Every structure is written in structure tokens, then in C-alpha cells.
Amino acid sequence: MEDKKANIIAAISILALLVVIIAARVSLKLSKPFYLIAGVDISLILAVFCFLIIRIRYNRERKLLVSRFLSEGRELRTEYSFLRKVAGVPTKFRLEDLEEATDGFRSLIGKGGSGSVFKGVLKDGSQVAVKRIEGEEKGEREFRSEVAAIASVQHKNLVRLYGYSSAVSANRPRFLVYEYIVNSSLDIWIFPEKGNRRRTGGGCLSWNQRYQVAIDVAKALAYLHHDCRSKILHLDVKPENILLDGSYRAVVTDFGLSKLIARDESKVLTDIRGTRGYLAPEWLLEHGISEKSDVYSYGIVLLEMIGGRRSISRVEVKETGKKKLEYFPRIVNQKMRERKVMEIVDQRLVETNEVDEEEVMKLVCVAMWCIQEKSRNRPDMVMVIEMLEGRVMVNEPPDSDVVVVDLLAADDDDDGSSGGVRRVINVPRLQIQRERNFRLPSVCSSIISPISPR
Ligand SMILES: Nc1ncnc2c1ncn2[C@@H]1O[C@H](COP(=O)(O)OP(=O)(O)O)[C@@H](O)[C@H]1O
Ligand SMILES: [Mg+2]
Numbered sequence: 001m002e003d004k005k006a007n008i009i010a011a012i013s014i015l016a017l018l019v020v021i022i023a024a025r026v027s028l029k030l031s032k033p034f035y036l037i038a039g040v041d042i043s044l045i046l047a048v049f050c051f052l053i054i055r056i057r058y059n060r061e062r063k064l065l066v067s068r069f070l071s072e073g074r075e076l077r078t079e080y081s082f083l084r085k086v087a088g089v090p091t092k093f094r095l096e097d098l099e100e101a102t103d104g105f106r107s108l109i110g111k112g113g114s115g116s117v118f119k120g121v122l123k124d125g126s127q128v129a130v131k132r133i134e135g136e137e138k139g140e141r142e143f144r145s146e147v148a149a150i151a152s153v154q155h156k157n158l159v160r161l162y163g164y165s166s167a168v169s170a171n172r173p174r175f176l177v178y179e180y181i182v183n184s185s186l187d188i189w190i191f192p193e194k195g196n197r198r199r200t201g202g203g204c205l206s207w208n209q210r211y212q213v214a215i216d217v218a219k220a221l222a223y224l225h226h227d228c229r230s231k232i233l234h235l236d237v238k239p240e241n242i243l244l245d246g247s248y249r250a251v252v253t254d255f256g257l258s259k260l261i262a263r264d265e266s267k268v269l270t271d272i273r274g275t276r277g278y279l280a281p282e283w284l285l286e287h288g289i290s291e292k293s294d295v296y297s298y299g300i301v302l303l304e305m306i307g308g309r310r311s312i313s314r315v316e317v318k319e320t321g322k323k324k325l326e327y328f329p330r331i332v333n334q335k336m337r338e339r340k341v342m343e344i345v346d347q348r349l350v351e352t353n354e355v356d357e358e359e360v361m362k363l364v365c366v367a368m369w370c371i372q373e374k375s376r377n378r379p380d381m382v383m384v385i386e387m388l389e390g391r392v393m394v395n396e397p398p399d400s401d402v403v404v405v406d407l408l409a410a411d412d413d414d415d416g417s418s419g420g421v422r423r424v425i426n427v428p429r430l431q432i433q434r435e436r437n438f439r440l441p442s443v444c445s446s447i448i449s450p451i452s453p454r
Contacts, residue, residue, distance in 0.1 A: 003059060007052070017044050018041075020037065020041055021042075024038065090162060092163060092165065093175065093177060095165055098120070098165055098175055098177070101121055101122050101130065109129060110185065112241075113256070114131075114134075114142045114256045115131055115139075117131045119180060126180075127179075127180035128177050128180050129177075129179070129180045129181070130178075131176040131178065132174075133176065139174060142257070145257065146176060149232050150255045153228055155219075157220035157250055157251055158220050158223070158251065158253075159253040162177045162178065163176075164177065165177075181251050182244075182246050183243070184201055184202070185241070185244070186205075186213065186305075187238075188203075189203060189205040189244060190204075191308060192348070204348045205248065206349070207349050209248045211359060211363065212248070212250075213250040214305065214363065215389065216250035216251075217237070217242055217252060218298065218385045220250070220251075221295075222384070222385055224291075225291040225380065226381070230260040231261045231262070231263055232259075233261065233290070233291055234257075234258050234294050235258055235259060235273055235289075236254055237252075237278060237297035238301060240254075241253055257273045267290050269287070269288045270289065277310065277311050278296075278297040278300050278301070278311075280297065282375050285373075290375060291381070292376070292378045292380070295370050295380065296370060296375070302363060302370065303329055303332055306332075306344065306345055306363055306364060307328055307345065309328060311327065312325055312326070313325070313328070329371060332368065333368060336361075336364050336368065341357065341364050342357055342360065362388070363388075365395070365397055366384060366387050366394055369387075369394070372397065
């Protein structure tokens with residue numbers, strides 16, 4: 001625009017100067033004043049021409065420079081985004097990109113406590129899982145915890161966060177973009193399909209694959225607890241949050257409830273969070289939680305993998321026809337002491353004849369150590385790896401007096417097998433005496449149960 005204006009002004013000036021020369025020639029003939037005026041005019045015309053030529057050259061060079069900068073900038077940006085990807089730094093996505101990648105959030109691949117997960121493909125062809133987190137305050141908190149925890153970690157058994165998209169306004173959903181893990185979550189590979197609840201995918205994981213998953217998850221948790229700059233407590237370890245890749249190796253996901261604490265902090269006070277069935281007793285019994293609370297949930301997951309059943313389930317009593325809650329760890333404890341561990345192994349696995357009884361005993365003992373009532377009696381995850389990989393002998397765990405079955409298992413209308421219902425709850429911390437068969441106030445009476453055989 002500026003260039004055009006300058007050219008027009010120059011052309012008009014040259015025209016005006018030529019008109020002046022013609023007018024002077026007509027009125028002054030070839031007199032001395034005419035030559036004077038013509039001389040000045042011609043010099044002015046030459047000056048305008050020079051100005052135009054200089055300007056054109058200057059503009060050409062400027063355009064060249066700009067285009068060079070632009071292409072260098074583009075290259076830099078490409079390089080930068082490549083480096084970000086290699087370094088695992090999450091990228092900020094636009095909502096439109098995510099809509100395009102998921103084809104308008106069409107293919108739902110999972111649902112959990114914080115939102116829905118959709119399959120998608122990014123422009124560079126990589127397959128992703130896009131998690132849509134709803135809810136204003138809770139959503140924001142889970143979104144922040146998840147980004148804070150997972151953005152800084154790199155481990156082959158932890159899911160990779162490619163990027164995120166924060167909410168445009170307070171009540172709009174937030175998004176997290178993860179690498180897509182093909183075989184979905186562990187629950188559909190260890191729990192048999194229920195007649196009335198059909199699901200897509202899944203099957204029966206072999207004994208060796210289950211044992212490998214146990215090691216993979218232990219490694220992921222050991223890394224979070226011991227090898228990161230801040231200690232990361234996952235606080236929602238359960239089969240639904242353990243994904244299986246193409247080779248059925250475990251990838252731990254869902255850091256929505258996680259907590260970052262300083263390396264030298266041994267216990268932390270926080271609101272009760274997690275999923276019923278996997279909550280460690282210290283949420284109620286001790287002053288604060290620690291990485292040992294993850295060890296407890298891990299122990300429960302081990303038992304669930306061994307038995308192919310939830311730790312708490314509702315079973316029918318033959319004589320009365322009534323249903324009652326059955327606590328699997330108590331049964332395992334009894335069978336372990338009677339040296340009859342094969343009786344608690346997933347029946348589908350026993351039929352294959354591929355289960356090694358010694359390995360079952362080892363896994364059962366590790367699990368029972370992990371769910372010890374007192375957190376200080378549980379091993380840390382590094383020790384768990386040592387035990388599972390056979391570098392440390394596993395002794396028989398001591399008998400616990402009582403175990404808090406679960407904070408919320410008292411729900412009568414639940415069959416205890418939901419597993420996916422996660423809650424962050426605010427209840428007063430209860431100071432309770434630990435005694436055998438201690439009777440609790442009605443709200444908690446069914447959450448404590450003796451683990452030792454009666
Ligand atoms: N990266 C992923 N690849 C494949 N499936 C996934 C992935 N992330 C989550 N899912 C599926 O979605 C479910 C819910 O995801 P999760 O992150 O646990 O959400 P929530 O925080 O709502 O519990 C998982 O149990 C799993 O089946
Ligand atoms: Mg989850």
C-alpha cells in the first residue's frame with residue numbers, strides 16, 4: 001500500500017513538472033527564464049527517478065530478507081517441535097486439531113472417573129488417545145495433577161503425554177493427548193466377561209504375561225517413588241489404570257489423583273482419594289499417607305491378577321440364598337497358610353497347566369507383604385522388584401490382625417466389583433483402636449474385617 005502511494009505521488013510529480021516545462025515553453029519561448037525553469041524541473045524529475053530506483057531496490061532486498069527469515073523461522077519451528085517430541089515435552093493443541101484428530105470425538109475407547117477417552121490420529125499419522133476431562137473444579141484439579149506428574153517423567157512403563165489443551169473457559173472440558181496403547185486396560189484381560197456386561201476386546205492373559213505385568217508395574221511405581229526429582233504418588237493403582245501394549249507389556253496411566261511430594265517428605269496429609277477396593281488402611285488409621293499406599297493398591301492388583309477376580313465381590317450364600325460380600329485377600333491368606341495356593345488361582349489358567357506353583361506362592365507372598373496393614377511393614381517397590389525377579393528370597397508374610405477392607409465397601413447396593421468408580425472424598429480422619437474384632441461405628445463397621453482365619 002505504501003509502495004503504491006509513493007509510486008503514484010512520484011508519477012504525479014513528474015507529470016506536474018513536465019506540464020510546468022511545457023507551460024514555460026509556450027509562455028516564455030526560448031528565453032533565459034524558460035531555460036532556468038526547465039533546468040530546475042529536469043533536475044527534480046531526475047531526483048524523483050533516482051528516488052524511485054533506490055526505493056525499488058531497497059524493497060526487493062527487504063522482501064528477500066523477510067522471505068529468508070520466514071523460511072528459517074519455519075525450519076526452526078519444525079526443528080523445535082521435533083526436539084520437543086524427542087524430549088517428550090508436551091505440546092499445546094488447539095481444540096480444532098483435536099476435533100479433527102478424533103473425527104469429532106467419535107470413537108470412544110474408555111471411560112473413567114474423570115472423563116471419556118477417544119481414539120484419534122494426529123496430522124503426522126501417530127495414533128493417540130484423547131482424554132476429555134469434564135467438571136469445573138474437580139476437572140481442573142485432575143487436569144493439573146495429571147499434567148504436573150506425567151509431563152516430567154519418562155519411563156517405558158509409563159504412558160507418554162503428547163500434549164494437552166486447556167479449557168477456553170472455566171466450565172469447558174480440558175483435554176490430554178496420550179500415545180495410544182493398543183490392548184486397552186488390564187481389567188479386560190484378567191476378569192472374565194460377565195454375562196450381562198458385554199465388552200469389546202479383552203481375553204485371558206496367560207500366567208507368564210501376568211507375571212511380566214506384575215514386574216512392569218512394579219518398575220513403573222519404583223521409578224515414580226524413587227527416581228524422579230519429586231516423589232510421585234500415583235494414588236489410583238488398579239487394573240483399569242494399567243494399559244497393555246502390543247506385546248502385553250504394562251503401561252501405567254491416569255495420574256489424575258496423583259500427588260507430588262518432596263523427596264525428603266515421608267508422609268503427606270491429603271483428602272481421601274482413590275478407588276474403593278484399593279485404598280490402603282492408613283487413609284483411615286494413620287496420620288498421613290506415603291508411597292506405601294501405592295504399594296498396598298499394587299498388592300491388591302497382584303491378588304486380582306492371580307485370582308482373576310476382584311478383591312471384594314458379592315457372592316450368594318447357598319443355604320440362605322442371600323448375597324454377602326466376600327473379601328478375596330482373606331481367602332488367599334488362609335490358602336497360603338494351608339499351602340493350597342493353586343486353589344485360588346484363576347480357574348482358566350489352572351486348566352492350561354502352565355502355572356508354576358512356586359511362582360504362584362512367590363507372587364501370593366509378595367502380594368500379602370504389600371497389603372500388610374501397617375505401612376511400615378510393607379516392602380518398597382524396589383524390594384518388590386528384587387523379590388519378583390528372584391534376587392531376594394520371599395519370606396512368608398506375618399498374619400495381620402485386621403485389615404481395612406475398604407473405605408466405601410459398605411455400599412449395600414454395590415456388588416463390590418465395579419472397580420472403576422473412583423472417588424475423592426472428604427471424611428474426618430478416624431482415630432480407631434486396632435484390636436482384633438474391634439467394633440467400629442456403624443458407618444465403618446463393614447470396612448474392617450479380620451484377615452486371619454478364624
Ligand atoms: N493411552 C490410552 N490408550 C488406550 N486406551 C486408553 C488410554 N488411556 C486410557 N484408555 C482407556 O480409557 C480408560 C479410562 O482412562 P483413564 O485415563 O483411566 O481415565 P479416568 O481418569 O477417567 O479414569 C482406561 O481404563 C482405558 O481403557
Ligand atoms: Mg482411570
